[in-house]
Amino acid sequence: MSKRPLILVTNDDGITAPGVRALIEVVKPLGDVVVVAPDSPQSGMGHAITINSTLFVEKISEEGSEIEEYSCSGTPADCVKLAINEILNRRPDLCVSGINHGSNASINVIYSGTMSAAIEAGIEGIPAIGFSLLDYNWSADFTSAKYFARKIVENAINEGIPDDVILNVNFPNLPEKDIKGIKICRQARANWKEEFDKRQNPMGKDYYWLTGKFVNMDKGQDTDIYALQNGYVSVVPVQFDLTAHHCIQQLNSWNLND
């Protein structure tokens, strides 16, 4: 490659989050970096896009600074669409999203704004990786996550991510010396057991807070949850073809066309 790769950085915790600062440090030595990230936290936004409202974008880096940064009023998926179509003057060679404050392993991939940004880039044909650390605190320690993130990004640039595949990377909340390595995994079959906290507002009207417990019913040792619980960084290759190809034959036996 004659030019340095152009790397688009985004996230869902917002452009001021420590996690995106850590990710910028990871990729800065590896290419030209442009940041386009939400101006406020967007956790749990899934793959939302803004179609019934306006989008504002503001350049927040100073003229001539090493890294261009833009803050956007939209969702993570909006940020990627805007970056590719309006902000960047060439197609990025890689999109990295995160480092999220909190897990996006297993079924969390479905609700994740971090992964929706990476998947949006993948849909646009741009190699993409989402990174998450299993620590919700704003003061989380990203030291070991940064070390392993760099390894993964270097491999992605050198080897190339397979077409139409996005990497979902999660880091256990451990110091580097206690992390056993990086494992390629499948998504564990798990879900959230919701517990709605029901309250009454001052006007006597009921309302709810969504809370819940993560329940893993998957006993496999090849899952992301198993890897994380055993001290490994998990890497799940993710696709946006949601077709359950294995069911097509079975459904063809239904009486749909009598």
Place this chain on the structure above:
Amino acid sequence: MSKRPLILVTNDDGITAPGVRALIEVVKPLGDVVVVAPDSPQSGMGHAITINSTLFVEKISEEGSEIEEYSCSGTPADCVKLAINEILNRRPDLCVSGINHGSNASINVIYSGTMSAAIEAGIEGIPAIGFSLLDYNWSADFTSAKYFARKIVENAINEGIPDDVILNVNFPNLPEKDIKGIKICRQARANWKEEFDKRQNPMGKDYYWLTGKFVNMDKGQDTDIYALQNGYVSVVPVQFDLTAHHCIQQLNSWNLND
């Protein structure tokens, strides 16, 4: 089954949309029906859930009316979580979502609130189907969609939807006599070519409207887009295991653990 099946109805266009009224008519003869749907349109919400805000639920049907209806301040996925955990007194046997005003075929499944509700039910282990009509108008004619939706729901109840699979059903905007039948399909590989409409607000600040053109690069004759373009109702079995299983071996050849 001794009891009539309990059928949960939801959507993303909001509880007052003509599409959800059409779907209620479809399922009313087939079971006991409870409606829990957003109080306002939620299109493009993807799989968003409300974690940083409160949720309000209001019973809007009158005491003793044939069908219980609840309007919810959250997203389609919130509606399903609330219905299952707080509103319904037994687990639903089926969840149907829609009928959406507009296509959720191909890549639209990723951005779809209609499908996120159905997928949320699927994650909870409840058989689920999302329905969409290829007509964005509020005054869309749901006559033929209703006819084919009934066939599909009856088959789903009789045959059973495979575990961890959700049906994504799209209806062409045609009268019943011009619809050739129902086809089981795979999701077409297509995407949106974004065109951001850039404007200036009265204070001189730039803003954008997201618009775009749907581009299908998939020439397959087994896709949902092909079926719809040729006068068929498309049914895509959808899964929430996003793992690209076919890539795991290739990624294991990367130098991640030197």
